[in-house]
Amino acid sequence: MTATHTRTTDPAASSDRKTTYREAMREALREALRTDERVFLMGEDVGRYGGCFGVSLGLLEEFGPERIRDAPLSESAFVGAGIGAALAGMRPIVEIMTVNFSLLALDQILNNAATLLHMSGGQLPVPIVIRMTTGAGRQLAAQHSHSLEGWYAHIPGLRVLAPATLTDARYMLAPALADPDPVLIFEHGSLYNVSGDLPADTGPVDIDHAAVRRPGTDVSLITYGGSLPKALAAADDLANDGISAEVVDLRTLRPLDDTTIGDSVARTHRAVVIDEGWRTGSLAAEISARVTEQHFYDLDAPVGRVCSAEVPMPYARRLEEAALPQVDGIVAAARRAVGGPVPTGADAAERQAVTGRAG
């Protein structure tokens, strides 16, 4: 599965400039809408409201209600309509407020979008992009906080993206739209307000390969999306103790880039996977299994995992924080992998996340 695209040069992007993840996403949408008249954005509150998370603010005024299309609260109908429109030559970008709500459209995503090409013997590719938020950390409780992208990464026929950086937020949409098959983009809710410099002239983002965000030699921290900043912070902590952690950002959760993961493990000989999904049957489980299958003899320690506790995400801040992968837990898991001392408090937090036992 390869996707290519050409990016129109934006004079405003000729030098580094300050932006946020939210604004970067909006700029990507604006570029897509300007570049291809077949592109339209459809979803709940994407128009007048400006997007539930403010991503599409101002686009209605710029592109009008036909192309910035407010949909009824009918996930199955409007996702299915996006699939039908894609079959008929449009390039829909469908926004679902959160991954929890996407379950109401799961039939359309799995039984139609992911399946039609194969089931029709190659006749019906479905060029749709479906965006949604995922993840916890904002005290939204169980029905707005789960990380189910791993479930979607289970499904053949889909490409699953998780932009974690400003650059990926800005430049992943174009190759996603150029992909002839359905692409799901998971935006971690805690990232929208992240601000920083958007590097100039990044060129098209490669959606076939993972990225090494920080090189290292002692342990590979393999992660994606909302956990990337935590893994990078953990790598800083570890560096203070003389442990050199390499941070691998998967970016694409399906298909997984076995090569980049494998090359990293071959360099560091130790791996810790950080995944905000539940540990049981998680993406972290899949990566751990692949590393073990393909790189067992490179490994100097068992593959570690830091995942969410096996509990529906609670509201109370203390409980939510305890349920989620945190920097301390990542540090502890990395130290365990390299055989170093593990601080008691961090150890407890990490163990809880690892075993799924609350208390």
Add this chain to the structure above:
Amino acid sequence: MLRVRRFEERCVELYSAARIRGFMHLYIGEEAVAVGVNEALTDADAVVSTYREHGHALARGVPAEAIMAEMFGKVTGCSRGRGGSMHLFDAGRRFYGGNAIVGGGIPLAAGLALADRMTGRNRVTCCFFGDGAFAEGEFHETANLAALWELPLLLVCENNLYAMGTALARHQAQTDLALRAAGYGMVSWAVDGMDVFAVEDAARRAAEGIRAGTGPHFLEMHTYRFRAHSMYDPDRYRDKAEIEHWKERDPVEGLARRLRDAKELSDKARTALEDRLSAEIDGAVEAAEQAPDEPVEDLLKYVTSPVGVSRP
């Protein structure tokens, strides 16, 4: 209609001989709906169907040979052996299957209609589904969305009185489905689905209305399947007398009778037609039997588009 009937009768024989496997749902008794509706559509229009779609596919012009080969799981099948009886597709004829999730094709059809509406193409998308689908949220979500956005969508509900084995009155709070659809602000009619002329007339008026920009239309076709839900179904939930009663209104024989009475179909012409269809279906079966299997090495083909292909 006779082609659909004879094709499926042959399918029964082949299924019994284990040449066709999987789930197979026969349309026998409902032929007037597919044929009458398709008469009102053009090649540029689109059709979305269910898992009981042999009749819809044949009426849409999908060759019997391609359908038969699909049921044999052969590479020459209209879905290259990936779909089988429940998943017939023909992109060139704008026949979008072949959906085996009850109600799952309805939002898809709305999307096809939405694309036409957004691009100013004056086309109709026709979606067939059964009375069972009327209980699914996807119907109601889509009816609301289609009426709200005035989509060029023709919703054809084949009310054959049973959702698998559950009678209409046992699965619908209000059994007047056209009345309920009208509640969404759609033009809705109930039609005698055993009379191909009544079906064609209703579908033509609906299609004209849709092309004139009056939004989605809903047709409730009163019809009946003479055979069980699927080949696995022992059909214990229906009274034999009820089936016999409906068979008296057989749409195929009813049409033949009318044409004979009007002296438009002589016994000789009928025999010639039967012979021609028999030869066509024989040819389809023979071609399907001789067609190569899809090589197992191609198992993973079409999961995603080939490398290097980008969107057109």
